[in-house]
Amino acid sequence: MVYRTLSTLAAAGLLAVAAGASANELQQRAAQQFNPIPQYPPVIDGNEMTEAKVTLGKMLFFEPRLSSSHLISCNTCHNVGMGGHDYLPTSIGHGWQKGPRNSPTVYNAVFNVAQFWDGRAADLAEQAKGPVQAGVEMSSTPQRVEDTLRSMPEYVKRFRQAFPGEDDPVSFDNMATAIEAYEATLITPDAPFDQFLRGDTDALNEQEQRGLSLFMNKGCVACHSGTNLGGQNYYPFGLVTRPGGEILPSGDKGRFAVTETASDEYVFRAAPLRNIALTAPYFHSGAVWRLEDAVAVMGTAQLGTELEEDEVTDITSFLHTLTGEMPSITYPELPPSTDDTPRPNPMTPSP
Amino acid sequence: MVYRTLSTLAAAGLLAVAAGASANELQQRAAQQFNPIPQYPPVIDGNEMTEAKVTLGKMLFFEPRLSSSHLISCNTCHNVGMGGHDYLPTSIGHGWQKGPRNSPTVYNAVFNVAQFWDGRAADLAEQAKGPVQAGVEMSSTPQRVEDTLRSMPEYVKRFRQAFPGEDDPVSFDNMATAIEAYEATLITPDAPFDQFLRGDTDALNEQEQRGLSLFMNKGCVACHSGTNLGGQNYYPFGLVTRPGGEILPSGDKGRFAVTETASDEYVFRAAPLRNIALTAPYFHSGAVWRLEDAVAVMGTAQLGTELEEDEVTDITSFLHTLTGEMPSITYPELPPSTDDTPRPNPMTPSP
Numbered sequence: 001m002v003y004r005t006l007s008t009l010a011a012a013g014l015l016a017v018a019a020g021a022s023a024n025e026l027q028q029r030a031a032q033q034f035n036p037i038p039q040y041p042p043v044i045d046g047n048e049m050t051e052a053k054v055t056l057g058k059m060l061f062f063e064p065r066l067s068s069s070h071l072i073s074c075n076t077c078h079n080v081g082m083g084g085h086d087y088l089p090t091s092i093g094h095g096w097q098k099g100p101r102n103s104p105t106v107y108n109a110v111f112n113v114a115q116f117w118d119g120r121a122a123d124l125a126e127q128a129k130g131p132v133q134a135g136v137e138m139s140s141t142p143q144r145v146e147d148t149l150r151s152m153p154e155y156v157k158r159f160r161q162a163f164p165g166e167d168d169p170v171s172f173d174n175m176a177t178a179i180e181a182y183e184a185t186l187i188t189p190d191a192p193f194d195q196f197l198r199g200d201t202d203a204l205n206e207q208e209q210r211g212l213s214l215f216m217n218k219g220c221v222a223c224h225s226g227t228n229l230g231g232q233n234y235y236p237f238g239l240v241t242r243p244g245g246e247i248l249p250s251g252d253k254g255r256f257a258v259t260e261t262a263s264d265e266y267v268f269r270a271a272p273l274r275n276i277a278l279t280a281p282y283f284h285s286g287a288v289w290r291l292e293d294a295v296a297v298m299g300t301a302q303l304g305t306e307l308e309e310d311e312v313t314d315i316t317s318f319l320h321t322l323t324g325e326m327p328s329i330t331y332p333e334l335p336p337s338t339d340d341t342p343r344p345n346p347m348t349p350s351p
Numbered sequence: 352m353v354y355r356t357l358s359t360l361a362a363a364g365l366l367a368v369a370a371g372a373s374a375n376e377l378q379q380r381a382a383q384q385f386n387p388i389p390q391y392p393p394v395i396d397g398n399e400m401t402e403a404k405v406t407l408g409k410m411l412f413f414e415p416r417l418s419s420s421h422l423i424s425c426n427t428c429h430n431v432g433m434g435g436h437d438y439l440p441t442s443i444g445h446g447w448q449k450g451p452r453n454s455p456t457v458y459n460a461v462f463n464v465a466q467f468w469d470g471r472a473a474d475l476a477e478q479a480k481g482p483v484q485a486g487v488e489m490s491s492t493p494q495r496v497e498d499t500l501r502s503m504p505e506y507v508k509r510f511r512q513a514f515p516g517e518d519d520p521v522s523f524d525n526m527a528t529a530i531e532a533y534e535a536t537l538i539t540p541d542a543p544f545d546q547f548l549r550g551d552t553d554a555l556n557e558q559e560q561r562g563l564s565l566f567m568n569k570g571c572v573a574c575h576s577g578t579n580l581g582g583q584n585y586y587p588f589g590l591v592t593r594p595g596g597e598i599l600p601s602g603d604k605g606r607f608a609v610t611e612t613a614s615d616e617y618v619f620r621a622a623p624l625r626n627i628a629l630t631a632p633y634f635h636s637g638a639v640w641r642l643e644d645a646v647a648v649m650g651t652a653q654l655g656t657e658l659e660e661d662e663v664t665d666i667t668s669f670l671h672t673l674t675g676e677m678p679s680i681t682y683p684e685l686p687p688s689t690d691d692t693p694r695p696n697p698m699t700p701s702p
Contacts, residue, residue, distance in 0.1 A: 062432055064430070064433075064437070065438070069443060070437070070438055070439055071427070071437070071439070071443045076422070079415070079685075080682055081413055081682045081683050081684055081685045082415075082685050082687075083687060086415070086421070086422070087416070087421055087687070087688045087695070088421055088422070088695050088697070089695070092420060092422050092697055095447050096446050096447035096697070098697070277687065278687045280687065280688060289688075289690060289694075290690055326684050328681055329681065329682040330679055330680065330681055330682070331431055331432045331680040331681070331682055332432050333432055333677050334430075334432045334433050336433075336434060336438070336628065336629045336631065337438045337631060337640075339640065339641055343640075344438070344439050344440070346439070346443055346447070346449070
């Protein structure tokens, strides 16, 4: 009895050593494909992140008066308390209109090569100008935004501080620049996977390691690598088999609208997978709620493989290790509207 | 020249002493009519404010999934970064419907005798149940709210911690109780007027003191006294002269809807005036944007007095001293929707 126990322990010890060796090997392979989220926000070319600018950008991110209705802020659809998005298939915008695509998370968006599902904005500053003007989102105009911000002395002061030396600092462009500076701080380091990448092989359990291994061996990594496990390149949705119309509605041809190139039909930016467990529903259509189902769809559509049920489960358990630490965000105090503030215009787009 | 300067200084000194004496007298009169906002949240009978309950209440306050669309949270219309309301005449709700009355600030609401413009909810817990169910606001049901909260293990755990020993802690009633506990922390102490009431007579300048004196002498204090300078009793809007239909729409008869008593036609709870400089537009109709105009309307409608322009200016400058220190609020992290979470129902009220 004693002998058997010792023998079992010894065997378990050998297994642990073997698993350790294999975990180390897996960690080394992974470190060649993926980068951990850095502990500090990245430097953005041409947009120095001063405290004044980041603080202003945060106010603007939470500012519903950037919308003509005074109801919708960036945070409405990119809710920092809800994984940086809204848990809706597609967002609700001005006049209760339904947006065309699923709202992507703002967290770690700074690490994407370009913004929007079709990459039509080169950076976060360009992105920020889109929803403010879109008729189905915030339905405002650069002029209205500038009039609104200039009407509040606190904003005028803060734009001066954030853009020192400029003659006319309160501008639509500077609004976008400040929002970009703030959004660059919205990163989520220290996910279990980051700890694993940095060498702590215990940060992923055996199932999660099996999932990571499958993720690399089955080919997911071809599109989903780098810091964000995606967000870097464009691929047809349905590389092998085009999904059904409920997942890939025929009316939305993706990047074709940007490039007008036939080969870009149904091409989208590979979704970044950071915090993917917090960003259901999935795909640009928001049609799939279960992460397992999304993994299975990716298997057939992109890899041409019917993944086994336990493979789907293992990959999904790995994807859960991509959930990082959310930054602590203090709600900003926004200045009161004044007599000069353009009045809320709830029902129609404003000139 | 030297003599004249000394004489002027001496006269100024005497004036300062006289002003000091009069400021002290004013402070003593005011201290009989008003109470400072306390530094700590008040005790609520029957709702012990444990940390677990307040933390849960804060999550629920920011939780858009209490609405059937998953878009609207308490914070949408009672925005803690915008003076505790939304700077809209009347709020926008489910399906982009227009609410019937101006959204009151959540800050210091715990000090009001009852909630809503007509006092139809006895306390903040009862209040919290209203907008969640109102078809024009969040358009949900107690059952849907409970199903939603039960679908997220994090909420189940937190309700257990907040309501220990209860068999079925995840309930619509407990949702309201937790929100009340959190809202009771939303108080804004240390306004200049509070410092004045506590004996620092320099906290109000001469104009502000003149305004306070007018506020008491002209009779405003009859309805606007106590901690919140209002929020304690019910009075007809148009006690002396009924305002025009653009300010007092004839379709809204105020407390009549609650009591069905003819004498309660056009009766409303006297508005609390704390942070009034941050809560434009004014009145239940939200029809008046300038605080000066609101003061003038009050003069004619409630006091039967055409206030002089400088009286209006002085009273308004006093009202600005009611702006307190906003609490520092960290955005809560809300749990992800699960497969069991009732799906967002953006277009129609849900069963």
